[in-house]
Amino acid sequence: MTALTLYYHPLSSYCWKALVALNEHGIDYALRQIDAADAAAGAELTALWPMQRFPVLVDGANDVVLPETSIIIEYVTTRHPGAFAAIPADPDAAIETRLLDRLFDNDVMTPVQKVVFEHLRPEAERDAADIGRARAALRKAYDMLEARLAGRTWAAGDAFTLADCAAMPSLHYADKVEPFRATHPWLGDYLGRLEARASVVPVLEAAAPYAHFFPVK
Template identity: 30%
Template sequence: MITLYEHPLSPYAQKVKIALREKGIDFALKVPGGIGAGGAAGEFIEANPRAEVPLLIDGEAHIFDSTIILEYIEDKWPTPPLLPHTPVERARVRTIEDVCDTHYEAINWGLGEISWFRRAEGELAETLRERAAEQTEKLHAWLERQLGKSDWFNGASFGWGDLSVAPYVNASIGFGNGPDEGSTLGRWLARARTRESVALTMKEASASIAGMEVVAGILDQGLFKREYRDHRLEWMVKSGGIEVVLKGIERNNIRFTEFE
């Protein structure tokens, strides 16, 4: 049985779960202990020295990084294919994935820092929310251009491009930045949500949000450290939240990626 270490709110883990479910592959889910406080240990940290989810364990194969995991899944279980057939189309959907994994993820993550972890309040929080909304709108416009007149980002059928976008657009709805239901992107999301793989993954994420109500207090106690990886740090600084970063360093409740 394959084991996938994840957190239901991680868009990176969501991508992998959708891919496995699309291919009909059975797997067990685990949430690594201590990951939120930067204290992950055991099998998880031994297999993934970056201490990030997702991590896929398939026998002797221990694979981390969501894109590399997707490539492994596609190589080992090529049917049904999730990548388009032509090199140019494969490059296009991989580009979509990269944009969502860096630019889009950073926006939603930053909004989580404000809404769930209360890192900013008042005028600063409002400024960060406004900039996030502006940035999301631009990303949605870009995504609609990538979609064009097709039903799917992958082209004729649901695939790699679509599972790379769904977690981010779905999460943006919770922050008030989702696409209009009648827009090209909104209609695409409605189609994607009819797929069992997407619907179940989104349901797991929604159920997990309830537990986020207490995380601000845990953060203040120093029991939780949020990871400020490359694109997340860039987003917070460029969007006007440098004081959030400095305060987090001072209070020792943010962390940076370490290779254990």
């Protein structure tokens, strides 16, 4: 019986982050999809985590329920280790990995979400100034990341880490909101490597039937 169950939605960026890590480990896990129309699934999520955010990981073998993607990834790496070293053993590399995890979540994904949320509103009610500020914040983040990461294979160096799990969804969606492949060649090439990675391909394939719901065209 599979011990781990991830409560998720196929379009959620933070669910992607967790799924990539689980796939990197190569361990068995089950999925419980949360949809707005599925009241039973929503009630399950609320019972597990009253803040009602996903993903949420349930480890039935250890009676553990965990929210927050970065914490989920570190937990799985510690308690159900597979082939994936999410956090490098080297202390300096570990700090760089954790820093980049925060930068991708806070400085890339947060502005993306601001633009997305505005586009969920009727066009006449959208805050153009907020959208403009979010796009400007993304361009600033692109410049910083292009300079900081140039020459590396993966975000924190030669090894695929937690930082890359964070980078994949944030950059994938950011490129749809404020395209960067033509202006930031390292980031563009890096996103291509991420999207081609074996742990990422099934995540993108599972999301494809829902892609039309993404509101920024």
